[in-house]
Amino acid sequence: MHLSILTLNFSLPGCRSLKEKRQRMGGMHERFGRNPAVAVCESGEHDLHESSEWSFVVVGNSKRDVESLCSQIEEKIQSSVDGRVIKAVREFL
Template structure:
């Protein structure tokens, strides 16, 4: 069993409320959390309007499968986020 933790820091320029933040980041949990091998949560910046941190925990039988899933998540985030990705960190357990 291999586990990867992908942590993504996002800034949301011009975001003035938590409601707008939810609209701009809406669907992250639903889009990525559907897979039985991925758990998703907002792990930081919950009370900030202009920033957020999200963590994705990926579990698979082989490390290359975990790495592939993390790469797919990163690619999709870069294409779909209505904000700027400041940092992406990968950790494997």
């Protein structure tokens, strides 16, 4: 069993409220949490309007499977979130 923690930091330019932030980042749990190999949560910058941090715990039978799933998550986020990924960190445990 292999495990990785993918942490993504987002910039949300022009975001003026926490409600707008939730709308722009909304659906992360629904999109990625359905996969039994992925756990997702907002892990930081909860009270800031123009930034957000999300963590994804990814498990798989091989390191290659885990790396592939992490890459898929990053690609989907780039095209679906109304914000910019400014930092992505992968930790393998």
